[in-house]
Amino acid sequence: MANDEICITRKIEVHLHLHGDDEEGRARRKKDFETWNTINDNLFKVANLIATHQFFNDAYEFRAKIHSPQYTKIEKDLNNSQKLKLTQEQVRELEKEKSKLDKEIEEQRKTFLQCSRQNSTFRVASKLFLDVIPSNVLTCLNQKICSTYTSYKSEVESGKRTLPNFKKGLPVPFQMNLNKKLQLRRRTDGSIFVLFPKGLEWDLFFGKDKSNNREIVNRVLSGEYGVGESSIQQNKKGKTFLLIVVKIPKKAICLDSKRVVGVDLGINVPLCAALNDNESAKMYIGSREQFMKVREQLYVRKRELQRSLTTSTRGGRGRKQKLQALERHEGKERNWTHLQNHIFSKSVIEFAQKQNAGVIQMENLSGFGRDKNDEVDEGYKYILRYWSYFELQQMIEYKAKASNIEVRYVDPKYTSQTCSYCGHYEKGQRISQSTFVCKNPECEKGKGKKTKDGKYEGINADWNAARNIALSGKVEERKKKKKRKIQSNQ
Numbered sequence: 049m050a051n052d053e054i055c056i057t058r059k060i061e062v063h064l065h066l067h068g069d070d071e072e073g074r075a076r077r078k079k080d081f082e083t084w085n086t087i088n089d090n091l092f093k094v095a096n097l098i099a100t101h102q103f104f105n106d107a108y109e110f111r112a113k114i115h116s117p118q119y120t121k122i123e124k125d126l127n128n129s130q131k132l133k134l135t136q137e138q139v140r141e142l143e144k145e146k147s148k149l150d151k152e153i154e155e156q157r158k159t160f161l162q163c164s165r166q167n168s169t170f171r172v173a174s175k176l177f178l179d180v181i182p183s184n185v186l187t188c189l190n191q192k193i194c195s196t197y198t199s200y201k202s203e204v205e206s207g208k209r210t211l212p213n214f215k216k217g218l219p220v221p222f223q224m225n226l227n228k229k230l231q232l233r234r235r236t237d238g239s240i241f242v243l244f245p246k247g248l249e250w251d252l253f254f255g256k257d258k259s260n261n262r263e264i265v266n267r268v269l270s271g272e273y274g275v276g277e278s279s280i281q282q283n284k285k286g287k288t289f290l291l292i293v294v295k296i297p298k299k300a301i302c303l304d305s306k307r308v309v310g311v312d313l314g315i316n317v318p319l320c321a322a323l324n325d326n327e328s329a330k331m332y333i334g335s336r337e338q339f340m341k342v343r344e345q346l347y348v349r350k351r352e353l354q355r356s357l358t359t360s361t362r363g364g365r366g367r368k369q370k371l372q373a374l375e376r377h378e379g380k381e382r383n384w385t386h387l388q389n390h391i392f393s394k395s396v397i398e399f400a401q402k403q404n405a406g407v408i409q410m411e412n413l414s415g416f417g418r419d420k421n422d423e424v425d426e427g428y429k430y431i432l433r434y435w436s437y438f439e440l441q442q443m444i445e446y447k448a449k450a451s452n453i454e455v456r457y458v459d460p461k462y463t464s465q466t467c468s469y470c471g472h473y474e475k476g477q478r479i480s481q482s483t484f485v486c487k488n489p490e491c492e493k494g495k496g497k498k499t500k501d502g503k504y505e506g507i508n509a510d511w512n513a514a515r516n517i518a519l520s521g522k523v524e525e526r527k528k529k530k531k532r533k534i535q536s537n538q
């Protein structure tokens with residue numbers, strides 16, 4: 049089951065609810081604040097108490113072991129097994145005995161403590177703090193700290209860590225589902241709150257809600273998403289946040305279908321991504337120099353191998369080996385491009401998810417490399433020879449499908465020659481591979497910053513193209529790939 053869902057934590061600001069602005073309401077609020085402050089002031093003490101008592105449990109066993117002459121002798125013999133020339137049989141026998149003693153000592157501790165480890169620390173904590181900290185919180189905290197302790201244990205023993213200790217400001221954990229009832233609730237007036245133990249009602253405050261928290265909370269309320277153990281944390285500035293753990297079924301991550309990522313496969317930067325509705329979100333992957341360098345090296349080596357095949361031996365000795373070498377090399381080359389495409393496509397999907405975009409638009413490049421279209425850049429042909437764009441697009445497509453992102457192909461015409469700010473099209477606006485300057489006199493943003501000598505710096509041409517692709521409404525059906533190899537580089 050766990051694999052079918054993704055757990056994410058969202059941080060949402062919360063305020064204690066004001067139950068009416070009359071005297072009664074204010075009194076309740078005052079009391080609520082006191083309750084909260086007491087919890088916050090005591091929680092780290094409980095956490096430390098639990099951790100020390102865990103340590104005490106271990107120390108107890110350790111003490112019992114070193115005080116047992118039998119146990120010490122076995123350990124000593126085992127350590128010196130080589131010196132004593134013990135047979136394998138004898139060693140096995142000793143180990144058996146040792147683990148028997150281990151169990152006995154553990155039992156001893158249990159009778160001494162009268163319960164399991166986790167239970168023992170809970171008892172200590174609740175005995176001292178139950179009147180100030182709700183038992184729901186204590187249970188969660190105890191569980192959390194016991195598991196932290198266990199995971200730290202070996203590192204503590206080997207001296208890589210110290211015992212976990214806790215400061216004030218620790219997140220206060222509590223169960224979001226109490227007796228199968230969701231503690232996140234909606235009031236009749238539509239406001240949403242978390243019912244915290246001791247009757248504290250924390251109102252959720254979404255603010256500008258850039259990360260789409262409201263939508264996620266709505267889906268939790270509707271039952272579409274599950275919740276895990278969550279917590280409430282007060283930061284040093286006194287602001288309080290709900291850290292809600294949401295369990296999202298893998299196929300249902302909510303993405304905004306109006307937000308589009310445009311992907312430009314460029315010459316200068318191999319891949320550039322931009323958004324249709326946000327100018328500041330952009331991503332560039334790879335550099336042409338590095339890309340070309342590796343490709344060129346591979347190409348040179350291939351030429352060498354080919355030449356050695358044609359000039360030196362014609363069916364003679366060594367031909368077979370050389371053919372094999374060439375095949376191996378071709379495999380390497382394919383692997384490398386393949387790997388690059390995997391890395392690039394993965395980054396595109398991650399970018400879309402991070403930006404919460406439900407659509408990816410790419411140029412319909414199936415007609416590429418053939419000269420019928422005047423707008424095809426000469427440089428494209430060069431890079432097409434070296435890189436399988438088609439494969440990259442396919443990878444983006446299937447990875448997007450798995451993440452519920454729609455992929456559309458748009459008409460590639462004019463995407464690199466049009467200003468993404470004002471839509472002005474004119475030849476020569478892309479003044480170099482990397483720079484675009486809008487020629488529309490009224491357009492301000494499309495020219496970039498003005499330099500001292502009155503010229504314009506321009507904007508990044510790849511980003512401009514990516515944005516045009518994201519904004520484009522000219523969606524096309526993607527043509528199927530012809531069977532002949534387009535990217536053959538011979």
Ligand SMILES: [Zn+2]
Pocket residue numbers: 467468469470471472486487488491492493494495
């Ligand atoms: Zn413009």
